[in-house]
Amino acid sequence: MTAWEELYDAHARERRVDEPAKRVRAPERTPFERDRARVVHAASLRRLAAKTQVLGPGTDDFVRNRLTHSLEVAQVARDLAHPLGCHPDLAETAALAHDLGHPPFGHNGEVALDELGADAGGFEGNAQTLRILARLEAKSFDADGGSVGLNLTRATLDACTKYPWPRADAPSAQPGKFGVYDEDRPVFAWLRSGVTGPRRAVEAQVMDVADDIAYSVHDLEDGVVLGGIDLARLDDPGERAAVFATVRELYLPGVEEAELDAALARVRAVGSWPGAAYDGSRRALAALKNLTSDLIGVFCGEVHRATVERHGPGPLVRHAADLVVPTGTLAEVSVLKGVAAHYVMRSEARLGLMERQRQLVAELYAALRDRGPDALDPLHATDFHDAADDQGRTRVLLDQVASLTDASAVAWHARLCR
Template structure:
């Protein structure tokens, strides 16, 4: 197993191109704390307004539902911790992987993936909507930090290596592995120039290893923590799973070809773990501690398996595009089983489906109301974008940018205000 590198050794693995920014920046004051380029990137994401808004955006259960459950911000912090630990173990730069993890959900609109699907439909005429493409847009345009020589915003002006690590789907709409039907993409057409800059020297859609670490950390964190949240709010009981129903959800949502015997065997392996509960959750401190131990053990199980498989695959340098993570098939199945448990017991319940239907109505009506009112309904920065927009498609993109920036609560408040209800 490779030794852990100190910070200077890690930094030397990233060349001048990896550290470059769209707009060159002069050195900081001599009396300012000395920081690496990637530490500065991390600080900029932490202090971004879009990061603060994540605290009021839905993860799975709405942030107003329970004081314990995750919101998008707490989820992002947990993903960042997993990514940082894994990247250090693998030998890539932990500040890059952590920053990518902190940023990975910045582009999510109100109401999580439910709101994302609404905006994707409504934005069809201006290039669609995808949370990851919106993240790139925020980092390189919408967040106010730096400007180019012409006065145009370049967002947070992050380094090339960090922006590349934030790019989970490094392709344009319709250009992914699934072709035109693939809903996932990482860049809108009018953000193509900065995308070309950050991908300079990279052929094809291969993700850098730091982006792979971020993506795995996201999968690990939400597969484990969504189950934890579901248990605490009383929707999931791990000692009494209806496996037939859960396996059907796994096939419908994640693994169409998985059969019951295979999934039964994967669950049996998870249940055999010492920290898997043997008694129902009762909200006592003992139960809470046991649940925390389970989540910790599962995260360690998944990350440890990937780390071992990656090291066993060869001695390649796990920096930028010099290597790839190896994800064991068994680990992917275990993660899918946990996702299926959360999806079945939390996301498909009748009360949840009713709430989601109302959320979609609010989002669709809000886009229509803002588009009708135009600049009068927009915050100043977006009103300026509207004024500069050359056509209706560009103005629709401004409306979508504005609505996507809102939190769950502010989306509801804007909807009520624009309807004249308060």
């Protein structure tokens, strides 16, 4: 028995459909290496290249899309997981998969689909991720002919579950956030076998923190490069107050302004924080890249130190511990997220675009509902025919729209909504 097999027992490595080892591979891969490969080759991962991160994928050649963001989250997750003793491939797979459920136009499309699917349980990107991994991706089938998606191990599916509860059980601190639709409760019960309550796996916590760290610095970088963020504006007390108001509204309600001011001061004290306005030169871009690298290193280091102080050196796997994010680190990450949200996501031009995107999603959904299975692609048309009731058919329509990229959603709308 290997060291990994001792840490992740047969229950953790189990798949819903048993699979014999493939003899053509030498040396044989671990179950978590196989899981990672399946996600890397999944169609839903490829589609993320054409889905919005903060700005649309066609906006500029430099900015992140959902795929490049996911790759960066995966790297941060490996950096966090390795010193804690988590299996790095397991943490990386969860990070690669964390945004698979996002529909076209990112969180904006998610809001629109949630409203459209209210009578069938709504829509949530994390619940959609589980649905994709365990049902919609074409890879494996059970003895009854039902799809089991990529047939990932229990530990991997658990690590991909950011919100391990159905909508009805969402905690008051996270209303509207959930990780499983009622229709998918059987697989959820399987992957959570042996776990009591809503506690997340360590690897899921690593994925979640890596996501926060990655987009806090990378959205800032994208905003600076595109001219939406001028870091020198943070010298002005009024500008800082406006940013802090956004932080409190979106990320840290109730936090004191002095705490946020101190957090901003700490990140601005990082040696690579730019001392001059961004001018588009190679030197300026290099300085910005060094800043993102340094900040990621600082945040990962703070989380690692705090976690080891509480739990010891590890290894920390599955449900043996909880990742510790120091209050100061959380404030620092949230302030950076708030800068990007205030100056980029909440710009007047973007707010108008977001309204048009939601309208497009609503009109496309209505056209698919009215036209029925003939308007769906073959995979979803089959699911529509097999659905037991109206709620099941609504779920299939949501699946279809969510599967589209930004560009294909626009193309489908042009074709079906004349």
